[in-house]
Amino acid sequence: MKAPCKKPCDECPFRRKSIPGWLGADNAAGFMATTMADHPMPCHSTVDYERADWNDDLFSAETEARYCAGALIFFANIGKLSRDRNRPRLPADPKNVFKTPAEFIAHHPDWKGRTE
Numbered sequence: 883m884k885a886p887c888k889k890p891c892d893e894c895p896f897r898r899k900s901i902p903g904w905l906g907a908d909n910a911a912g913f914m915a916t917t918m919a920d921h922p923m924p925c926h927s928t929v930d931y932e933r934a935d936w937n938d939d940l941f942s943a944e945t946e947a948r949y950c951a952g953a954l955i956f957f958a959n960i961g962k963l964s965r966d967r968n969r970p971r972l973p974a975d976p977k978n979v980f981k982t983p984a985e986f987i988a989h990h991p992d993w994k995g996r997t998e
Contacts (some may be wrong), residue, residue: 883924885970886949889978891927896952896979903990910990914983920965923953924978955979956986 890897890960895905895913905913906926917923924947957964958974959981980986 883922884928884946886925886947886951886972888951890950890952890955890971891925893920893927894925894950894952895897896950896956896986896988898978898980900989901916901994905990909992910987913990914986915954917956918962918983921952924948925952931984952979956981962997 893904894900903910908916922972926971928948935965951972954970954972954974958972958991959976959979960983
């Protein structure tokens with residue numbers, strides 16, 4: 883993946899002003915579990931999720947996918963370091979990005995209109 887932007891995009895689910903429940907096909911607990919398991923998080927606005935193989939080339943040199951700035955700032959907010967020493971870091975910003983997993987989950991209640 884490419885380097886992140888300096889700040890989260892307007893639709894980033896890690897932003898305090900994000901649309902509640904807007905997590906794609908995942909729910910808040912699942913999304914947070916993936917994040918806390920230290921999986922590299924791509925910025926959703928740089929991934930074409932319509933492609934069946936969207937996940938195949940996230941780490942190739944040709945990909946346009948970037949690291950999610952919101953996830954990286956969230957890590958800084960909670961004091962978590964990635965096990966991947968090459969993963970970029972961004973400075974903490976608890977004013978604009980959630981500072982605990984509980985805040986994230988409370989902001990993103992499961993959306994009942996989802997079709998699975």
